[in-house]
Amino acid sequence: MPMPHRIQMQLIHQRLVGKDGADRLRELRAILTELPNYKNGPYADIRKWVQSEVEATRSRARVVHRDSLAIRREGAAQVALVGPPNAGKSSLLHALSAVQIKIGNYAFTTLRPVPALVRIDGVLVQFVEIPGLLGGANDDRGGGRAFLGVLRGADVIVYCQDATDAVDALRAVMAEVTLAGIHRPSLLAATKMDEVDGPAVARLAAAFPELAVVPTSIVDPASLERLKQAAWALTGLLRIWPCQAGQLADQPLALPGGATALDAGHAIHSELAARFVGARVWGPSARYPGQRVGRAHVLHDGDAIEILSR
Numbered sequence: 001m002p003m004p005h006r007i008q009m010q011l012i013h014q015r016l017v018g019k020d021g022a023d024r025l026r027e028l029r030a031i032l033t034e035l036p037n038y039k040n041g042p043y044a045d046i047r048k049w050v051q052s053e054v055e056a057t058r059s060r061a062r063v064v065h066r067d068s069l070a071i072r073r074e075g076a077a078q079v080a081l082v083g084p085p086n087a088g089k090s091s092l093l094h095a096l097s098a099v100q101i102k103i104g105n106y107a108f109t110t111l112r113p114v115p116a117l118v119r120i121d122g123v124l125v126q127f128v129e130i131p132g133l134l135g136g137a138n139d140d141r142g143g144g145r146a147f148l149g150v151l152r153g154a155d156v157i158v159y160c161q162d163a164t165d166a167v168d169a170l171r172a173v174m175a176e177v178t179l180a181g182i183h184r185p186s187l188l189a190a191t192k193m194d195e196v197d198g199p200a201v202a203r204l205a206a207a208f209p210e211l212a213v214v215p216t217s218i219v220d221p222a223s224l225e226r227l228k229q230a231a232w233a234l235t236g237l238l239r240i241w242p243c244q245a246g247q248l249a250d251q252p253l254a255l256p257g258g259a260t261a262l263d264a265g266h267a268i269h270s271e272l273a274a275r276f277v278g279a280r281v282w283g284p285s286a287r288y289p290g291q292r293v294g295r296a297h298v299l300h301d302g303d304a305i306e307i308l309s310r
């Protein structure tokens with residue numbers, strides 16, 4: 001019996017992270033040979049999706065100059081950095097991901113959406129800077145409609161507001177996002193906190209009561225870690241650490257919210273799931289360390305699990 005399709009899809013996405021060109025084609029072909037050959041239902045849809053990715057990867061290789069704003073999704077989730085020009089979006093992306101990104105002390109340094117992979121406790125998450133959103137974006141001011149299109153693909157929005165600056169520009173940006181009908185779990189990163197004192201945060205919290213405010217500065221690594229964790233919490237995904245003979249895996253699995261002990265078994269190895277007789281769980285969902293649980297036990301973010309098999 002194949003694993004639940006949403007777990008399968010999550011795993012396929014994980015296998016494709018960071019793979020491009022020939023590498024990506026090879027992985028996609030391997031996935032196709034492993035998928036059960038169902039004619040209908042979710043597994044048929046997955047097969048179709050993988051086949052369309054093969055085509056897309058092939059045509060990407062042929063086209064040298066891409067003139068599209070589209071961002072290929074990678075990682076367990078996609079987090080958009082949204083805010084007025086000069087809010088510090090590129091700086092945050094750079095500090096979170098250690099890729100080289102253009103930063104300038106003037107507005108509109110970034111002209112296209114820029115993606116970068118960020119590691120959050122071992123799970124890769126794609127952060128994307130959405131540039132140039134202004135009041136009037138829905139009427140395509142500043143090319144805003146294409147940027148809103150990219151934003152529509154995101155799972156989580158991190159609004160960025162310069163803590164030293166007035167909030168009107170961000171309000172205008174938020175109004176455009178709402179007008180576009182885009183509603184995502186969101187938080188507010190108060191940027192450049194090294195340049196202001198504490199009350200700036202209270203001021204922002206009062207100005208945007210619907211959003212949790214996370215104070216950040218690119219020179220304060222602890223603040224960046226808090227931002228990563230807060231963004232992760234909004235994805236609704238679970239980091240689950242496989243465990244065997246008392247040894248934790250190097251990396252957690254990223255599973256959808258609501259995933260069970262059996263789902264984790266599937267994600268680790270389909271063989272393991274087939275011979276599943278129970279599991280031991282440590283961490284937030286366990287009543288005590290190493291609690292013995294059955295297949296339907298619902299996991300929490302940060303759990304470690306050892307599958308017991310026949």
Ligand SMILES: Nc1nc2c(ncn2[C@@H]2O[C@H](COP(=O)(O)OP(=O)(O)OP(=O)(O)O)[C@@H](O)[C@H]2O)c(=O)[nH]1
Pocket residue numbers: 083084085086087088089090091092102103104105106107108109110111131132191192193194195216217218219
């Ligand atoms: N002191 C301080 N300055 C920062 C911080 N983050 C960004 N800056 C500065 O703010 C300016 C704008 O930063 P960017 O990261 O380019 O801002 P952006 O939102 O990407 O701007 P656009 O792409 O032009 O929309 C630069 O001069 C950065 O050095 C921070 O945490 N502390």
Ligand SMILES: [Mg+2]
Pocket residue numbers: 089090091102103109110129131
């Ligand atoms: Mg920028």
